[in-house]
Amino acid sequence: MGLTSVGIGSGIDIGGIVTALVNAESAGKIAKFDVNEGKINAQISGIGSLKSAMSEFNAKLKTLTESATFGSQKVAISPKDFLSATVDKTAVSGSYQVKVEQLAQSQKVGSAVVADNATAIGTGSLSIAVGSGDSFSVDVEGTDTLTEIMNKINSSDNNSDVTATIINGELGPQLVLSSKNTGLDNTISATAIDTDGNTGLVDTFTMTEVTPAKNAIAYIDGVKVVSQKNSISEAITGVSLSLTAADVDKTTTITVSKDTAKTKAAIEGFVEAYNTVMTTIKDLTSYDADTEKAGILQGDALPRSIQGQLRNMLSDKFGTSDGDKMLANLGVTTTREGLLEIDSTKLTDVISNDKGAIAEMFSAENTGLASKMSSLLDGYIKSGGIMDSRDSSLDEQLSRIADSRDQLNTRMAAYSDRLYKQYNAMDLVVANLNSSASDLQSRLDSLPGVVRNNN
Numbered sequence: 001m002g003l004t005s006v007g008i009g010s011g012i013d014i015g016g017i018v019t020a021l022v023n024a025e026s027a028g029k030i031a032k033f034d035v036n037e038g039k040i041n042a043q044i045s046g047i048g049s050l051k052s053a054m055s056e057f058n059a060k061l062k063t064l065t066e067s068a069t070f071g072s073q074k075v076a077i078s079p080k081d082f083l084s085a086t087v088d089k090t091a092v093s094g095s096y097q098v099k100v101e102q103l104a105q106s107q108k109v110g111s112a113v114v115a116d117n118a119t120a121i122g123t124g125s126l127s128i129a130v131g132s133g134d135s136f137s138v139d140v141e142g143t144d145t146l147t148e149i150m151n152k153i154n155s156s157d158n159n160s161d162v163t164a165t166i167i168n169g170e171l172g173p174q175l176v177l178s179s180k181n182t183g184l185d186n187t188i189s190a191t192a193i194d195t196d197g198n199t200g201l202v203d204t205f206t207m208t209e210v211t212p213a214k215n216a217i218a219y220i221d222g223v224k225v226v227s228q229k230n231s232i233s234e235a236i237t238g239v240s241l242s243l244t245a246a247d248v249d250k251t252t253t254i255t256v257s258k259d260t261a262k263t264k265a266a267i268e269g270f271v272e273a274y275n276t277v278m279t280t281i282k283d284l285t286s287y288d289a290d291t292e293k294a295g296i297l298q299g300d301a302l303p304r305s306i307q308g309q310l311r312n313m314l315s316d317k318f319g320t321s322d323g324d325k326m327l328a329n330l331g332v333t334t335t336r337e338g339l340l341e342i343d344s345t346k347l348t349d350v351i352s353n354d355k356g357a358i359a360e361m362f363s364a365e366n367t368g369l370a371s372k373m374s375s376l377l378d379g380y381i382k383s384g385g386i387m388d389s390r391d392s393s394l395d396e397q398l399s400r401i402a403d404s405r406d407q408l409n410t411r412m413a414a415y416s417d418r419l420y421k422q423y424n425a426m427d428l429v430v431a432n433l434n435s436s437a438s439d440l441q442s443r444l445d446s447l448p449g450v451v452r453n454n455n
Helices: 014-063 146-155 200-204 260-285 301-314 344-352 357-363 369-381 386-446
Strands: 073-078 083-087 094-102 108-110 124-130 136-140 162-169 172-179 188-194 208-211 216-220 223-227 231-236 239-243 252-258 318-320 323-325 332-334 340-342
Touching: 014 260, 014 301, 014 369, 014 386, 073 083, 083 252, 094 239, 108 188, 124 146, 124 200, 136 146, 146 162, 146 172, 172 188, 188 200, 216 231, 216 239, 223 231, 239 252, 260 301, 260 340, 260 344, 301 369, 318 357, 323 357, 357 369, 369 386
Parallel strands: none
Antiparallel strands: 073 252, 083 239, 094 216, 094 252, 108 172, 108 208, 124 136, 124 188, 162 172, 216 223, 231 239, 318 323, 332 340
16 A cells, blocks of 8 residues: 555544644744854854955055055146156155246258159169168169058158158149157258169159257256257156157246155055944854844954954054154054054145155055064955955855755655655554454444344
């Protein structure tokens, strides 16, 4: 007889009984699995939140270890009609008066006018040089037109200094050579040689100046400065000028000053990211008496260890060329809640008068605050670091719970089969007894003189 849900002989709901017994046996274990699984997933989420905050903090720390964050200078120009300027950290704070008399210009020379672009010029060669550089030559065939000569010049592998073009003027076309570089040191020379006994090539390429070469001329605080280019990078220490227009009667004021914004923004980012880490740790580990709820990592030594190590570093003194420094010297102090706050006015003032001590305090290798904190965090958040190890451990716990669920399901399936067999066997016995009773009653009813009592 197969397994059935309803007893044929007894009419008992065997399926309901078996389900109830299996549920009673497994419910407690499943509930425990669910609770443990929920706790572990919450811990994984908490570790992820903490790691994210620490990674963001570490990025801010990296900025404070970069030399470009400190000692930067900035430049202001007024008016902006004649030049632009950039500065590096070697620039000296101060003001400079600049007048631009003349922009640098590249030379252009033109050939004689020819009848048209289809006319052959002659046979020979054309040698071209710019300034003191090496010359290059192009061979001119007897059938070459002005256009073909232009193409040979521009496509020559040895040509890096001139550009040839054709200008079709009122009197006819002529070839114009333009120096790619400005200044008097980059004038063009062109020499033609005829090899066909005629003078067509020489006559055509006896060049005349179309546009003269010029050096840039400027006056910085009255001192004349001459440049082959429209860029001047060595006249003022740490300042590079790019000349864009000339008018010697107009004065441009250049003001170089310390760029406090970059350093201040980096320190503000450090404080904000540090506070985020501390707040995250507090949320994950504290107990709320009002709601009677504990943080998902309450009692976990990992976040508390991170918190303690970071706080200890904040109280350290850092040796600099200007003596020992602490965060408080910059206007950065700790609140009663363990967070950092900034006295913005003091920080700006300290940065404005800094001679390099702030950079030493934060970025000195192995001893600077940012360097030490970043090294600490790297050990936690790097690939394969402490946080990853914790994640792996929690994942293994989830895997063990999943295995236990599978094992429980297997046991409950076997338990269910066993119960069905037992109840079906009982049902068969009941069915047989009912059948025997019915047969006996039938025999009794058939005996003479027996009256069946239906009451």
